[in-house]
Amino acid sequence: MDLEPFRHCFPIALHDTDAAGVLFFAHLFRHAHDAYEAWIATIGFPMDAMLRDGELALPLVHAEADYQRPLRHGDRVEVTLSVAEAGSRSFKIDYRFQTPDGALAATARTVHVCLHRGEGRSCPLPAALSSKLRQLLAHSDRDADRG
Amino acid sequence: MDLEPFRHCFPIALHDTDAAGVLFFAHLFRHAHDAYEAWIATIGFPMDAMLRDGELALPLVHAEADYQRPLRHGDRVEVTLSVAEAGSRSFKIDYRFQTPDGALAATARTVHVCLHRGEGRSCPLPAALSSKLRQLLAHSDRDADRG
Amino acid sequence: MDLEPFRHCFPIALHDTDAAGVLFFAHLFRHAHDAYEAWIATIGFPMDAMLRDGELALPLVHAEADYQRPLRHGDRVEVTLSVAEAGSRSFKIDYRFQTPDGALAATARTVHVCLHRGEGRSCPLPAALSSKLRQLLAHSDRDADRG
């Protein structure tokens, strides 16, 4: 597993913008989730397989974003994803959206809980996922200390 | 059952528009489907119940739209829905999108087939639905003849 | 101006849900913004007119949501909107999403700043808007005290 921060790039499409000429705020969350889906597959837990075959889901219980600068049609965006917290039944993911000039356009956070779908209640994260999240969290913290 | 054409109203929201200042074309289909969901519930076949409880679905196999005039943020839109064709395994729905001044902004059509979800293939429409669609189609035709 | 809490109703459409069978989290923000657009028009500041004619915009600088219970296709949702904070250059709006049985499905908050579009920087809210927001805030606080 690669311990480097996960990066996901996308352009601001016409349908991401609105008549005010900038990204419609809610679409940032769609892009955050695209990054999350790509990332969780790279650490060995592809969401589609989990949802289709398994008893578990990792629904969001919280989402938030701060918008620093407007994003416009055609802007190239790089989102960097990191593990912000890794509990036994939940975890938090941080997202930083930057343009090629390095300017921070937005940040976001999502909080996920492990849900037993049949029983409709939270349950412990699979041990392998929990272990990977903790390993990535430790690595993020070291990066932050050096930063 | 009411045989009058089904009408569904909605405003063009900020998120419906794009940086060109007008409705992003694909969102017209979202609004058409909202009208379709509202309509099919009124004729006794609510989609959510059908999908949740039953073996059948009515997926789209074709969708099309023609855009006559741009729709802008804040425009009030009335969509009129009518049955354009009612077969034994499929049906066609027409949509007319008008602004309060009576101007035609767009038209759309969707074609739906009856799908047996377990078997993954088409099957006859439920007799009650088929019968209602034919009744509505006959009524639409009379309207058109008078029009 | 009506000082009662503003209510906006909508059904969970098929396109609001995802393959996990529940509302895709980002779409809650779309619905919150629909409620916001409807509300701000009722207090005399329709967004479309503001964006089209004026120099000012009220972009979001923060958005967050907490998801208490899954929302499913066909659920009827009532969102109640209230002013949570009213500053000279920004304001905060709270949203409560409830199902007909009174259960709280989600809450959200958006933070808006007044932006001078030409200069690309924040500016004081129009006096009339600021005054209305403070009046609504005072009323919300009284409701909360009584609650």
Next chain:
Amino acid sequence: MDLEPFRHCFPIALHDTDAAGVLFFAHLFRHAHDAYEAWIATIGFPMDAMLRDGELALPLVHAEADYQRPLRHGDRVEVTLSVAEAGSRSFKIDYRFQTPDGALAATARTVHVCLHRGEGRSCPLPAALSSKLRQLLAHSDRDADRG
């Protein structure tokens, strides 16, 4: 300019699907437009620059799609874009959506007209764009003849 068919790949994200477990039909058009935006930039006419700086736009006047097979969460999709018609004031684009096994999942077509934004009416395509579209069309036809 590369005369080979333009290809654009994307995964079916969770938000592309609905509670029926498959791609919500309207989202196919969003993906078609993403391919279109990527393609038109490669032939030298990036949409964002055209919309931001110029007097011209290329709005859609027609869109249609046929759905052959359901697309599911996690499916990898390749869309192949080709010029289907190149007139003096309008053009048609065809899209084929295929999964990695080569199966055709859907086709779509969009029709665009050249619009003078200030005057709000159609106008001739820029000569350079018109010429490129005809060149690509001729190449597509040769491909089809050989096919």
